[in-house]
Amino acid sequence: MxxxxxxxxxxxxxxxxxxxxxxxxxxxxxxxxxxxEDQAVPELFCRTADGLYGKLKAQGGLIEQDVRVAExxxxxxxxxxxxxxxxxxxxxxxxxxxxxGMPETVGVVIxxxxxxxxxxEEYPDFIFSQSQASTYEIIEKYAPSMLPxxxxxxxxxxxxxxxxxxxxxxxxxxxxxxxxxxxxxTKEYLKELLGIDPDSIQVDFEPDTFGHxxxxxxxxxxxxxxxxxxxxxxxxxxxxxxxVPSGKEVLVYREPNWYLGPVxxxxxxxxxxxCKRNHTMEALYVYGVGDHGGGPTxxxxxxxxxxxxxxxxxxxxxxxxxxxxxxxxxxxxDYPVVERELNYIFTGCYTTQSRIKNANRTLExxxxxxxxxxAMEYLCQESRSNRSGLRKGWxxxxxxxxxDILPGSCVDDTVSYSLGISQEAMSYGIACANRSMKAVGDxxxxxxxxxxxxxxxxxxxxxxxxxxxxxxxxxGQAASDGRKITEACRGKGNIRVYTxxxxxxxxxxxPVEITLWDWQASLDRTRVTDGEGKPVxxxxxxxxxxxxxxxxxxxxxxxxxxxxxxxxxYIREDELPxxxxxxxxxxxxxxxxxxxxxxxxxxxxxxATDSMKLVSLTDKQNQKELLAGTPSGFFRYxxxxxxxxxxxxxxxxxxxxxxxxxxxxxxxxDQKSSGIRQWITYQMDFHHSSLxxxxxxxxxxxxxxxxxxxxxxxxxxxxxxxxQLQFYMPFGYASDQTRxxxxxxxxxxxxxxxDVPAIYYGAPLPVEEGSCLMLTSDSKYGYRTExxxxxxNLLRAAYTPDRxxxxxxxxxxxGIGVLSSADWCEMMSEAICFSHPVYAYSNSxxxxxxxxxxxxxxxxxxxxxxxxxxxxxxxxxxLRYYNCAKKDEKLTVAxxxxxxxxxxxxxxxxxxxxxxxxxxxLTVRQAAGTLDCIKILY
Numbered sequence: 005m006x007x008x009x010x011x012x013x014x015x016x017x018x019x020x021x022x023x024x025x026x027x028x029x030x031x032x033x034x035x036x037x038x039x040x041e042d043q044a045v046p047e048l049f050c051r052t053a054d055g056l057y058g059k060l061k062a063q064g065g066l067i068e069q070d071v072r073v074a075e076x077x078x079x080x081x082x083x084x085x086x087x088x089x090x091x092x093x094x095x096x097x098x099x100x101x102x103x104x105g106m107p108e109t110v111g112v113v114i115x116x117x118x119x120x121x122x123x124x125e126e127y128p129d130f131i132f133s134q135s136q137a138s139t140y141e142i143i144e145k146y147a148p149s150m151l152p153x154x155x156x157x158x159x160x161x162x163x164x165x166x167x168x169x170x171x172x173x174x175x176x177x178x179x180x181x182x183x184x185x186x187x188x189x190t191k192e193y194l195k196e197l198l199g200i201d202p203d204s205i206q207v208d209f210e211p212d213t214f215g216h217x218x219x220x221x222x223x224x225x226x227x228x229x230x231x232x233x234x235x236x237x238x239x240x241x242x243x244x245x246x247x248v249p250s251g252k253e254v255l256v257y258r259e260p261n262w263y264l265g266p267v268x269x270x271x272x273x274x275x276x277x278x279c280k281r282n283h284t285m286e287a288l289y290v291y292g293v294g295d296h297g298g299g300p301t302x303x304x305x306x307x308x309x310x311x312x313x314x315x316x317x318x319x320x321x322x323x324x325x326x327x328x329x330x331x332x333x334x335x336x337x338d339y340p341v342v343e344r345e346l347n348y349i350f351t352g353c354y355t356t357q358s359r360i361k362n363a364n365r366t367l368e369x370x371x372x373x374x375x376x377x378x379a380m381e382y383l384c385q386e387s388r389s390n391r392s393g394l395r396k397g398w399x400x401x402x403x404x405x406x407x408d409i410l411p412g413s414c415v416d417d418t419v420s421y422s423l424g425i426s427q428e429a430m431s432y433g434i435a436c437a438n439r440s441m442k443a444v445g446d447x448x449x450x451x452x453x454x455x456x457x458x459x460x461x462x463x464x465x466x467x468x469x470x471x472x473x474x475x476x477x478x479x480g481q482a483a484s485d486g487r488k489i490t491e492a493c494r495g496k497g498n499i500r501v502y503t504x505x506x507x508x509x510x511x512x513x514x515p516v517e518i519t520l521w522d523w524q525a526s527l528d529r530t531r532v533t534d535g536e537g538k539p540v541x542x543x544x545x546x547x548x549x550x551x552x553x554x555x556x557x558x559x560x561x562x563x564x565x566x567x568x569x570x571x572x573x574y575i576r577e578d579e580l581p582x583x584x585x586x587x588x589x590x591x592x593x594x595x596x597x598x599x600x601x602x603x604x605x606x607x608x609x610x611x612a613t614d615s616m617k618l619v620s621l622t623d624k625q626n627q628k629e630l631l632a633g634t635p636s637g638f639f640r641y642x643x644x645x646x647x648x649x650x651x652x653x654x655x656x657x658x659x660x661x662x663x664x665x666x667x668x669x670x671x672x673x674d675q676k677s678s679g680i681r682q683w684i685t686y687q688m689d690f691h692h693s694s695l696x697x698x699x700x701x702x703x704x705x706x707x708x709x710x711x712x713x714x715x716x717x718x719x720x721x722x723x724x725x726x727x728q729l730q731f732y733m734p735f736g737y738a739s740d741q742t743r744x745x746x747x748x749x750x751x752x753x754x755x756x757x758x759d760v761p762a763i764y765y766g767a768p769l770p771v772e773e774g775s776c777l778m779l780t781s782d783s784k785y786g787y788r789t790e791x792x793x794x795x796x797n798l799l800r801a802a803y804t805p806d807r808x809x810x811x812x813x814x815x816x817x818x819g820i821g822v823l824s825s826a827d828w829c830e831m832m833s834e835a836i837c838f839s840h841p842v843y844a845y846s847n848s849x850x851x852x853x854x855x856x857x858x859x860x861x862x863x864x865x866x867x868x869x870x871x872x873x874x875x876x877x878x879x880x881x882x883l884r885y886y887n888c889a890k891k892d893e894k895l896t897v898a899x900x901x902x903x904x905x906x907x908x909x910x911x912x913x914x915x916x917x918x919x920x921x922x923x924x925x926l927t928v929r930q931a932a933g934t935l936d937c938i939k940i941l942y
Contacts, residue, residue, distance in 0.1 A: 008045060011035070011053040014060060023071045027056065029269040030316035033276070034081055037088075040276040052077045075315050088275050088318035090287045091328045092308050095133045096120070097211060097264045097294025100171055100406040103805055104296075105417035113142045114150070116297035121153050124162055127305050131322045132157075133164040135209040137190040138171050138403055140197055151197070158198050164324040165200055166209040168229050170402035174410045175216045176347065176761035177354070177361065177785045179368045180223065180747045180886065180935070181870040182405060184911045185398050187227030191912060192876070202912060206230045207325050208254075211263030211290075213237070213407045215347035217761075218248070219748030222886075222935050225252040227911035231329040235259040237346035243282040243332060244342045249749075249890070249933030253341070255333055257288065264294040267304040272317050283338035286331045287318070345751060350411065350653040351759040354786030355728070355797040357412025357419060357652075358810050362783040363426035364410055365763075367401045369782075369839050370433040373489075375873035376507040376568060377440035379881050380860050382874045383901050383942070384447050390436050391874060397432035400425040413652045415805050437489045441505060441845045444570065449852040450501040452535055453574045456849055458497030463522035464848075466554040467491040493521035494848045498577040505843040506565040509869045510833045515680050515702045516563045517545065518575075518844045521556045525577035532561050535572040535856025543680050560681050562703050565842055568872060569859035572847070600675065602682045602701040602708070607822040609701065609708055615665040616672075616686050616697070618820075621708075621777070625824045628775035632736025634792070637708075637820060638665035639697075641690060642728040644800075651726050651802040652809070655759050659725055664690050679703075691727075692717040707780075707838055708820040712798075715813055720803035727801040731818060734793040735777055739768040742789045743828065745835065748935055750828055750888045755789045759797060762787050764835035768794050769826045778821040780835040828888050832868050858900070865895035867930055875913055880941040882913060887930045898925040901942060909939040 011031065018024040031053060038045050052074050059070045096116045101109050117139075120132045143150050157163035169186035178186075191202035208229050210216070215237040224232065232246065232254045242260050247253040260278055267289075275287045292299045312320040332339075355361075374394060404422045408414050414422075458464075495501060500520065506512045523530070527547065532540045542561035549556050565571045599619065600611040610620035618637035621630045641664050645656035668688040673696070675684040685698040698711040710731070718727040741752045744762035752769065753760060766787040767778035779787070779796050786797035796818060799810055821834045863869055867885040875882050880903075887893050897906075902924045908916035919938060920926040930936060 007047070007050045008035075008053070010057040011050070014053055014057045017060060019065050021065060023068050024066045025269040026314060027066065027071045027074055029272065030075070030078075030314060032270055032273045033085065033317055034078065036273055036276040037084065040280040048078065048080070078316055082315050085316050086319045088279060088285050088287065089331070090272055090275060090289055090318045090320045091323035091331075092267070092289050092291060092320060093133055093323055093325050093328065094131065094300040094304070095135065095166070095290065095292045096297050096299030097292065098136065098139060098297045099212075099295040099408050100136070100138060100403065101414060101418040101421060102295060102408040103415055106421045110142050110146050112297035113139045114147045116299050117143060117150060117154065120163075120299055121150070121157070123300070123302065123305060124157055127309075129309070129322050130305055131162050131164060131324055132299065133166050133325055135166040136171050137167045137169070137193050140167070140194065141399070144197060155198055158200065161324075164326065165194060165198065165205065166207050166233075166325050167194060168205050168208045168227070170399065171406040172210050172213055173402070173405040174407045175210065175213050175220055176746070177364065177410055177763065178405045178747060179763055181372065181884065182368055182401065183220075183223045183747055184226065184870070184884065186402055186405075187224075187229065187911045188876070188913070189395065189398060189402065191227075203228060207233060207329060209233045209325065211235045211259060212295075214349040214353055214411055215761075216345065217347070217746045217748070218345035218751050219746065219935070221246045221254045222248045222250060222252055222748050222933070224254050226935050226937070230254060231326070232256045233259070233325060234346070235263045236349045241340055241342055242278065243284065244340045245336065246342050246346075248343075250931055255329060255336065255339070256342070257329065257332070259290060261290070263290055264292055266301070267291050267307045269307070269311070272320070275318055284332060284335055286328060288328050345746070348756075348758065348760065350413070351786070352647070352651070352653050352655045352800060352802065353411030353413055354759050354761045355412075355784075355800045356802050356809065357414070357806070358783075358799055358814055360404065360410060360412055360419060360422050361785060362814075362816065363423060364401070364404060365783040365839070367397070367426060367429050367433065370430060370437070371397065371401065372871065373507040373840060373843070374433045374437040374440070375871060377437050377444070377505060378874055379872045380505075380568070380570075381440040381443040382881060383860050384444055384854075390432070390439065391878070393432040394436050397429035400429035412802075412809070413805065416808075419806065419809070434489060441489065441503070441843070444854075445503050445845055445847045446850070447852050448503060448570070448572065448847070448854040449856070450503070450572060450847050450849050451851055452537065452572070452856060453499050453501075453533065453576050456495070456497030456499035461496035461522065461524075462554065463493045464496050466493045466521035467519060467551070467556070489843050490845065491519050492846065493519075494846045496848075498525055499849060500575040501847045501849055502573050502575070503570050503845045503847045504563050504565045504573060505570050505845060506567060507843070508836055508840050509567050509863045510837060511567050512563070512565045512837065512842055513704055514562065514837070514842065515560050516842050516844055517558055517560045518846075519556050519558055520575060522554055523557060523575070527557065528581040529578050531576050531578050532559065533574045533576065534564075535574070540573065541680065545681065562680055563842065566857060566859035567863070568861045569857065571857040600677065600684055602677060602684065602699065604682070604701055604703055604705060606704065606706045607701070607708070611684065611699075614670065616670050616684070616699075617665050621820070621822060623775040623822045623824060626775045630735055630737065630775060630777050630822065634734045634736050636732075636734045638663060638732055639695065640664060640730050640732045640795075642730060644726040644728055646722070646724055646726065649804055651720055651804050652806065655728070655800070656726060662690075664688060664695075706822050706834060708822075709838070710818045710820070711815070712818065713813065713815045714799065716799055716801075716810055717812075718801040719808060720801045722803055726803065728797060729799040731779075731796045731798060732793060733777070733779055733795060733820065735768055736792070737776070738771040739776075739792065740771055741769050742787075742794060743767045743769055743826070743831065744787065745832065748886055749933065755791075757790065759786045759788050761785050764839065765821070765831055766794055766796070767821075767823075767826065767831055774825070776823055776826050778823060778831055778834065779818065780821060780838050781816060781818040782839050783816050784818065829866050836868075860899070860901070862898040863895070864898075865930060866893040867895055875939060877913070880939055882909060882937060882939055884935070884937040885930075886935040887932060889932055891932050893930045893932075894927055895930045896925065896927045897938065899940070900924065903940050903942050905941045907939050909937045911937075913939065915939060
C-alpha cells in the first residue's frame with residue numbers, strides 16, 4: 005500500500021532501542037489486525053507512522069515522548085486490541101538423554117527446577133509448566149530436598165504439571181498398552197508424589213514428538229485426557245478436533261510458531277492471523293529455553309510484565325496450558341474435525357538404533373506375557389508375585405520411549421543407558437513370569453503318568469542360567485532361538501512333565517521346542533504324550549549336547565494349548581523301542597529341478613538354490629500363487645543419499661541398490677525339508693558384514709519364519725552415503741493399499757515413496773478378495789510399499805548423532821505370512837502368535853487340584869486383547885482390548901472361576917458401568933473402532 009510507504013521505511017531504518025521496538029511491535033500488531041479484519045488501514049494509522057518516521061529522520065532515533073504521543077494518537081484502537089487474549093505459557097523442554105548421558109539429564113533437571121523455584125519466589129505472577137513424570141522422579145531420587153517447595157508451588161497453582169505421560173514419548177512405535185500405562189502410572193505417581201488429583205491432568209503435552217498415530221485420541225480418551233499439544237506432525241490445522249472412528253475426539257492445539265524460544269517484542273504479530281484462521285480470540289505464546297532445559301529467563305518475565313501494560317497490544321497474561329485449552333473449548337463447534345494420522349516426520353527413526361527398538365518390543369511383549377501369567381497365578385491364589393517389581397520395569401520401559409531414545413536420534417551414551425535399564429526391566433519381567441509359572445505349576449496335578457524313579461538323577465536344576473532367553477538387545481551369538489523364560493529343569497528320572505503356557509487369546513496348535521536335561525534313557529525308547537496319555541510324534545533337533553556337568557537334547561513336537569491357559573505334556577521312558585518315534589532325518593529329498601522346497605498343510609515355498617530367493621509361494625488353502633513368477637524374499641543393501649546432520653532422522657534418496665542374494669555367494673549351512681519343523685540355513689558375506697539366515701516352516705503354520713543373525717560393520721560417511729539393510733518382498737497380485745498395525749488399531753495406506761511406521765505387521769491388501777501375504781517381525785518398525793513390493797528395514801548405518809551405531813551382532817525374527825483372506829483378525833492373530841511363543845515350563849511330578857489342560861479365561865470376538873492383568877489394587881483382573889472392525893461386534897468372555905461382578909473400566913482402572921453380577925460368562929457390545937476395558941472382581 006502506498007499509504008504505508010513510510011511505515012515500511014520506519015521498520016527498516018529504526019535503530020531498535022527499547023522505545024522503537026515497543027512502538028514497532030504495537031504498530032505491527034495493529035496493521036495485522038486491520039488486515040485480518042478485512043479493514044483498510046486507517047488514515048490515522050498512516051499519519052501516526054509518517055509522523056514517527058519524520059521524528060526518526062530528524063532526531064536519528066525515537067524517544068519515550070515520541071512513543072507516548074503515538075500511543076495516545078492511536079488510543080481509539082485500544083479496546084479492539086485488548087479483545088485478543090494471549091496466554092504466555094512457560095516451560096522448559098528437557099530432552100531425556102538426547103545428546104548426553106543420564107548424569108547430565110539429572111543435572112539439567114535439578115538446575116532447571118532450581119531456577120524456576122527462584123523465579124517463582126521473585127515474581128509473584130509468574131506461572132511455570134513442566135511435563136514428563138520422569139523429571140519429577142529424578143528430583144525424588146536425586147534431589148528430594150527440593151520436593152516440598154515444588155509441592156507448595158503445585159498446590160498454589162503456580163507450577164502446572166502437564167505430565168500425562170512418563171516422558172514425551174514416541175507415538176508411532178510405542179505400543180497400545182504402553183501408551184495406556186504412561187497415563188496410568190504417571191497419574192498415579194503424581195498423585196502420590198505431589199498430591200495432584202489425577203482427573204485434573206487433562207493435557208498431553210507432546211511438543212517435539214515425531215508424528216502422531218491414528219488412534220492416539222482413542223487411547224487418550226480412555227485415560228481421561230481431553231487436550232493435546234503438539235508442534236510436529238501437521239502443517240495444516242492449528243486448532244482442531246482430532247477424531248477417531250469411534251467418534252471420540254480430543255481438542256488439539258498445533259503450535260504455529262515453535263515450542264521453545266525467548267519472549268520477543270514482536271511476539272504478538274501472529275495473533276490476528278492465527279485468531280482469524282481458528283475462529284477464536286484466544287492465543288498461546290510458548291516460551292522457555294530448551295532442549296537442554298533452562299526454561300524461561302528473567303528477561304522473559306520482565307518483558308511480559310512490561311508488555312502487558314502496553315496499550316496497543318492484546319491482553320497478555322501469565323497462564324497455564326489447561327486454562328488456555330478450557331478457553332478454547334468454549335468454541336468447539338467452530339473448529340475443524342481432523343480424521344487422519346498426523347505423520348510423517350523423520351522416517352529414518354523407524355529403523356535407526358536397532359538395539360533400542362529390539363529392547364522396546366521385547367519388553368512390551370514380555371511384560372504382556374508376564375502379566376497374563378500373573379493373572380493365571382491370581383486365579384490360583386490371592387495375589388501374584390512381585391507386582392511392584394514389574395511396575396518398576398514399566399517405568400524403565402516408558403523412559404526409553406522418549407522421542408529421542410526409541411527413535412534412535414541419540415548418542416552412544418544414551419544407547420548404553422537405555423540398554424542397561426532395559427536389562428533391569430527385563431529382569432523384573434522374567435522374575436515375575438518365573439514365579440507365576442511356578443505358582444500355577446505347583447497347583448497342577450502332574451502325576452498322570454506316575455512318579456519317576458529319580459534316585460540317581462542329576463537333572464533337577466540343570467540349565468540354571470543357561471540359554472534362558474535372548475537378552476533385550478539380542479546382540480550375542482549365544483542367545484537362544486526364540487524368547488524363553490526359563491530352561492531350568494525341575495524334573496528328574498524317567499518321567500518328565502512340561503507345562504506349556506499360552507499367554508494369548510488364541511488357542512494354539514503348533515510345534516513347541518523343549519530342552520530335555522540329563523535324560524538317561526535312549527531316545528529310541530523315549531515317548532512324548534499329552535495329558536491324557538495319547539502319544540505325540542516328536543523330532544530330535546539337537547542331541548547329546550554337553551553343558552558343564554550336564555547334558556541335554558532338544559525335542560520338538562506339535563502341542564495344543566488353550567487360550568490364556570496351559571497344557572501338560574510328558575516325556576517318559578518305554579521298555580521297548582518305539583517305532584513311531586520321528587527322527588531328525590528327512591524321509592525325502594526336497595530338491596526339485598534346482599530349487600529347494602519347504603511345504604506343510606498350509607503353504608508351499610520354493611527357493612532358488614543359487615540365491616535362496618523365493619520363486620514361488622502358494623496358499624494351499626485357496627490354491628493361489630502369491631508371487632506370480634516374481635523372485636521375492638531377499639535382502640537388499642541400500643546406499644542412501646546423505647542427509648547431512650540428520651542421518652539418524654532421515655532416510656535419504658536411494659543412490660544405489662544391491663541385491664545381496666543375487667550378488668553374494670550363498671552358502672547352504674544345513675537343511676531339513678520334512679517333518680514337524682523344516683528349515684534351510686544359509687550364509688552370505690557382503691562388504692564388511694555377514695548374514696546367517698535360517699528359514700523355518702513349522703507344522704500347521706501359515707508363516708515362514710526367517711531367523712536372522714547379522715554381523716554388521718557398515719558405516720555412514722559424512723557428505724557421502726548412509727548404508728541400509730532391508731528385506732524385500734515383491735508380490736504377484738494387484739494391491740492399492742497396505743494395512744499396517746498401529747497403536748490402538750490398524751490403518752490402510754497407499755504407497756508413499758518413503759518409510760512408514762507399524763508395530764506388528766504390514767500386509768498389502770488384494771484388490772480382488774482372496775489370498776494375501778503379510779510381513780511381521782519381533783522388533784522392526786520401518787516398512788515401505790512400492791510398486792508391487794513391501795519391504796522391511798532392518799539396519800541403518802547413520803553417522804550422526806552417534807557416529808557408529810549398531811556395530812556388531814544382531815538377531816531378529818521376521819515372518820512372511822500366507823493368509824487365505826485379508827481379515828484383520830487373522831493378520832493380528834498370526835502376528836501375535838509369531839511374537840508370543842508358547843512357553844515350556846519344566847515342572848515336577850506332584851499331585852494337585854488343577855487338571856492336565858485348562859483355560860483361565862476365554863475371549864471370543866473380533867477384538868485384540870492388549871492386557872490381561874491383575875488390577876493395581878490387587879482386587880480383581882483387568883481385560884483391555886480394542887476392535888478394529890468398521891462395525892459393532894459382540895464380545896463373549898467366559899471364566900471357569902465364578903466372579904462377583906464385572907464392570908467397564910478406564911485407563912485409571914476406575915469402575916464404570918456394571919455389566920454383570922455373579923456368574924462366569926457375559927456378552928458385551930464392542931463399538932466399532934473402540935478401545936475398551938472390563939474389570940472382573942472375584
